[in-house]
Amino acid sequence: MNIASPEFVGQRDDTWIPSTCALCYGTCSILVHRVDGTAIKIEGNPDSAVGKGRLCGKGVSGLMSHYDPNRLTVPLRRTNPKKGIDEDPGWKEISWDEALDEIAAVLKRVRAEDPRKLLIQRTTTVLAARTPLLAFGAAFGTPNMSTSGGGLHCGNGAHLISGIMHSSWSIVPDFEHCNYAIYFGASKGHSAGHASSSNMKLAADARVRGMKMVVVDPMCNYASAKATEWVPVRVGTDGALALAMSNVMVNELGIYDGPYLQAKTNAPYLIGPDKLYVRDPLTNKPLVWDTSAKAAGPFTDVAAENMALEGDYEVKGVRCQPAFQKLKQHLKKFTPEWGEQVSTVSAATIRRLGSEFAREARIGSTIVVQGVTLPYRPVAAIAFRGAQGHMNSLYNFLAIDLLNHLVGAADVVGSCLGFNPTCTGHPETGRPYHVPSPDPDGIMKVGMWMGYHLPYPPEKARMPDKTGLQDVFPMGMCSPFLESDDQEEFWQKFELPYRTEVLINWGSNLLLSIANSEAVARSLAKFKFMVSFDLFLTETSNFADIVLPDLGYLQQLDSRTSFPFFFCSMPGGMGDWSWTIRQPVLPPEGQQRAFQDVLLELADRVGFRADYNAAFNAALNLKPEYRLQGDRSYTWEELCDAELKSNFGPQRDLAWFKKEGVISWPKKPEEIYWRPFLDVRVPIYWDFLVTVGAQTAAIAEPRGLKIPREYYEPLPDFLPCLSHCCKAPEFDFYAFYYRDAIHTNSYTMENAWLDEAARLDPYSYTIAINADVGRQKGLHNGSPVWVETETGRKVKGRLKLMQGIHPEGLGIAACAGHWTEGMPMAKGKGVAYNELLEIDWNHVSPVNLNLDLCARVKVTLAEGSR
């Protein structure tokens, strides 16, 4: 452990300091106990809604990450120009001035040539890094920025559909009132990530109250282990199960919330033979069939209760049907028996689950919350990384969320909640303020979003400006083309007029987090210059030309630690809003510097401080009196102070927040259960997908790239992964990875306490398969085995046999397999699942660019074992 910080040793120092955790993106509020300059304990902060005073084992262990003797403390310059996984960079220490001179010279040249040549990567682990880097990119003028910690895997489907259907980054049950939650490849309330500590209490309380929790998952671990019922499912087929459940509800039981579908979705909109809305020729508004007038009318002119949901109609010679009629017919092919064949869940179980979900929804019921009468639908279907991490990412997630919308269980009491898309702001300032709004078709646009590339309405597909090609694929978010084997082929195909030359990396370890390291290494080696802000010499930082020693979270200052707090940190449901900060508990060690101040200095050196100030004004949404002026140099501390005063008034400046740590105020029922109060609809029928598909195909197909239109149909379907199409009998497992609750991405494997916990855990560093299947194959606990894909990629590890895994499943905890000397604790631990993954066009969703994260594999005993 490092020596105590000298500035605190002169006098007795014994204090608890409010701040914010950064061991995952849950950003729980913490209290750090510092004694004589040494942080000795971390606890949850009970004054904050972010964590509600609770802290997980990772949060407690943050001391070990801070005091790790392998932390970087000086800037380093590479001396070996050759870059590769096995290349020694030949690091030499340099001064900050030398480092910044060189970086600024490169950035100045690139900005003058073409600012798009800069790519910025950041980890998802520390949310607060987002704004300074986002603003830096905007000010510099590059459209190329990405996150890699969760990287391609996190949620191209989950976030897109949560945005379009719930105006939110993600979804969660309204734990306080929900009676029946069904999870598909999700762990909200039972592991890490979004609002983790808050959700843990809420989920636990809900289970004690009697909420039935069904978990559909190939593996019985975090959520499943605490569930009322675990439903083992074949990897990647969650969407098929959900579609079969929907068929049971709509066509077998005839249970759905008609009034909700009429008033809050596009279910009554008339659909023509071209699969698009039939529109009023005068106003261009979508038409509905008015059952009272027995005529079609614009949706704005017909009372919701008179809008037909079923039937065949003719409007000005055009045969058409309401979108719900289309859906109802579409669902008929997804019989429970079909669902059983695809998912391995029995038809009887599918019927039971569909029936339970529909009946528990209590369609038509109401409840009073804090004096406000509201719709009551105490069921929720929740999905996240697992269900949507496949080729069929979009439809898998949409099919699951459709369960909620069929019974009106969306953003009302007890239901599936987006968290938290609406906020009227602090009572004294009205800030921050966010609310969804309708587009001209009445369909909901998000009120607030992580980025400015909004999920709906989708932008028109066009020739690319971004190396990720999201311009061509507007439903895409994270893109494989930043690292893929075929990136150059695709850049040429789509005539990308430049190539990225410079990479600024902030804390992400792409070699561990994306796909096979060979492909990622090739993409990294192409950069002419790379600078990496980091805590350790990671595998990825070893590809950098210059490495800069960053501050850890116990040393950092940030005024928006949980931003965008509506999505990631604030729990759903009633309670309080809280705005939290992070503040230095401990000083920098050696030559460590805050990356925010380094970026500000770089903007000065390169000559775009005025742009950076303007970008901060926009990104922080500063009130006019707090806006940064011209090209004046501000410190990071001054920016934080301006943001806090802008949001909460001049009396609540940075000094106030350093003392208090958090400001909280109560949520209102109209904010949390907002759906009935806002005149917005969500699409159960995605007509716009047809248009996007046509636009993308118009660009791609003349250039030789066939766009499979089955991915662009307006209603969800089950489309198999490549792993489902493998016929070779020896490849008899579906490999998948899961996010280990003990670890966050690849970063925490260097934490001594967490590493010890993971070594004690039977599963964290092993390969899990079904015990009966394993024994049939002559495999045993601890057997060293090779796991190999059809394409010959393989990883080695030790087996752990367990009953709680699907017989065809093979589960590995994510992001392990470090090899760098710079992280000696992490080195050699666990199994590098991502080495099994291909990264190219054939392995991504052709609609939202989600990488296919499952692989069909065979398991063989490694040499030398019995």
Add this chain to the structure above:
Amino acid sequence: MSVRWDAVVKNKTFWSSRLVPDVAAAAPEAAVAGAPVEVQVWLFGGLAGPEMTNPLTLRFAGRCVLRDVIDELGRRLGPDFLRTLVSESGESFNTCRVFLDGEPAKDMATPISGGPAAASVEIILFREIEGG
């Protein structure tokens, strides 16, 4: 089926009564109808080329709206520039952040009124895509 889904809810004006006042409502009272309007346009980030004058000063004969400013920028800086700001329908992209006198502009119809000082329009693009 005969009861509107949200008919149970009262206080339907909860959100409409809490809308953030838009810039139109905040237009200076000193504005005189028909008086010339001077607008200083600041372009930031990728919008500001090295040889570009920043700010650009635009003058309009009378009361104008933001769309007039964007159209004039398109005329001066070319169609490629315009395409980075607005869609084919003529509305600004979500990725384009426009501020009028320091306040975020609600839409292209936001009015710009003349007054003793030139109005200030700042434009910056946030085109990056993220996940996580």
